[in-house]
Amino acid sequence: MNGLTLYPWQQTTWDALLAGTARMPHALLLTGEAGIGKRRFAERLAAWFLCEAPGKTSEPCGVCESCRWFAAGNHPDYRVLAPGDDADEEEEGTKAKRRFPTIGVDDVRELNDFVNLTSHRGGARVTVVYPAESLNLAAANALLKTLEEPPAGAQFILVAHHWRRLLPTIRSRCRIFPLPMPEHRAAAAWLAQHGVVDPELHLHHSGGAPLAALEDAGADWLGTRRALLEHLANPGALDVLAVAGELEKSKLDAALVIAWLQKWVYDLVSMGLAGVVRYYPDCKDDLTRLSVRAPQLLKYAERLLEAQRLAHHPLNLRLVYETLLNDYVAAFRKGR
Numbered sequence: 001m002n003g004l005t006l007y008p009w010q011q012t013t014w015d016a017l018l019a020g021t022a023r024m025p026h027a028l029l030l031t032g033e034a035g036i037g038k039r040r041f042a043e044r045l046a047a048w049f050l051c052e053a054p055g056k057t058s059e060p061c062g063v064c065e066s067c068r069w070f071a072a073g074n075h076p077d078y079r080v081l082a083p084g085d086d087a088d089e090e091e092e093g094t095k096a097k098r099r100f101p102t103i104g105v106d107d108v109r110e111l112n113d114f115v116n117l118t119s120h121r122g123g124a125r126v127t128v129v130y131p132a133e134s135l136n137l138a139a140a141n142a143l144l145k146t147l148e149e150p151p152a153g154a155q156f157i158l159v160a161h162h163w164r165r166l167l168p169t170i171r172s173r174c175r176i177f178p179l180p181m182p183e184h185r186a187a188a189a190w191l192a193q194h195g196v197v198d199p200e201l202h203l204h205h206s207g208g209a210p211l212a213a214l215e216d217a218g219a220d221w222l223g224t225r226r227a228l229l230e231h232l233a234n235p236g237a238l239d240v241l242a243v244a245g246e247l248e249k250s251k252l253d254a255a256l257v258i259a260w261l262q263k264w265v266y267d268l269v270s271m272g273l274a275g276v277v278r279y280y281p282d283c284k285d286d287l288t289r290l291s292v293r294a295p296q297l298l299k300y301a302e303r304l305l306e307a308q309r310l311a312h313h314p315l316n317l318r319l320v321y322e323t324l325l326n327d328y329v330a331a332f333r334k335g336r
């Protein structure tokens with residue numbers, strides 16, 4: 001992917017952003033659900049800022065020297081600030097602390113050197129921060145200084161799945177531009193083009209986000225989720241210690257696993273209160289059967305939200321899973 005093409009559902013949003021932007025703010029914050037293509041949108045925007053076509057329109061031309069540098073992935077005036085890949089450093093064994101990728105203050109200092117340089121090609125210098133919520137506190141403060149007094153020509157595109165987790169001071173320095181959930185039909189058509197057999201189902205699983213749905217259709221964790229949902233469907237027989245152990249062993253991102261739980265509980269509550277299933281239509285029978293307990297799960301849903309907020313911080317995963325599963329089982333025991 002060279003970052004120059006949009007996903008088919010993004011054109012309208014693109015046009016809306018580019019319309020009437022004789023003066024783009026020096027810092028944009030693109031927000032929206034995970035899995036809708038925010039990163040590609042940001043990359044294309046970067047390409048547009050850098051495009052040197054005479055009489056530039058609202059699309060990067062794709063043929064000028066700058067666009068070709070960009071497509072080749074080595075434009076000298078373009079930087080992506082993203083968390084380092086710590087996966088290789090993760091040690092085996094239960095004692096090893098999981099490391100969660102963050103953007104650190106050294107990364108931002110390095111970036112500031114780039115931002116303060118003169119542009120190689122005499123135009124803008126563009127930085128994409130993805131995702132902005134992985135800036136740790138020191139890094140966010142270092143970036144804030146630059147956002148407050150940006151050198152001429154410096155352009156920032158921050159991308160966030162959860163913009164409320166950003167420092168308010170960072171948010172206030174950016175123009176927030178939300179990217180909407182794609183229109184359902186466009187998303188389904190795109191998935192079908194990519195060989196997904198049941199686009200509707202996977203879109204449901206992913207709350208409508210097409211890239212997440214594509215992953216959902218072919219992920220290697222499908223069996224793990226299937227097993228978890230089957231356990232959740234039988235709370236009376238759920239072996240908390242065993243299931244928590246399996247989940248920990250899977251080494252999956254806690255945010256992903258907790259999201260499965262959140263969707264399951266969302267569906268239970270929604271089924272109980274409104275008779276509607278949003279995420280797991282393939283589990284409708286189980287959800288219907290369990291949904292008489294919906295009112296008891298409202299508190300639990302809040303607890304999951306809190307757990308999701310903490311999922312990116314170092315924590316004892318097995319304990320987190322045990323607690324969450326215990327609370328789930330307890331919610332069904334109550335009031336029997």
Ligand SMILES: [Zn+2]
Nearest residue numbers: 051061064067
């Ligand atoms: Zn160009």
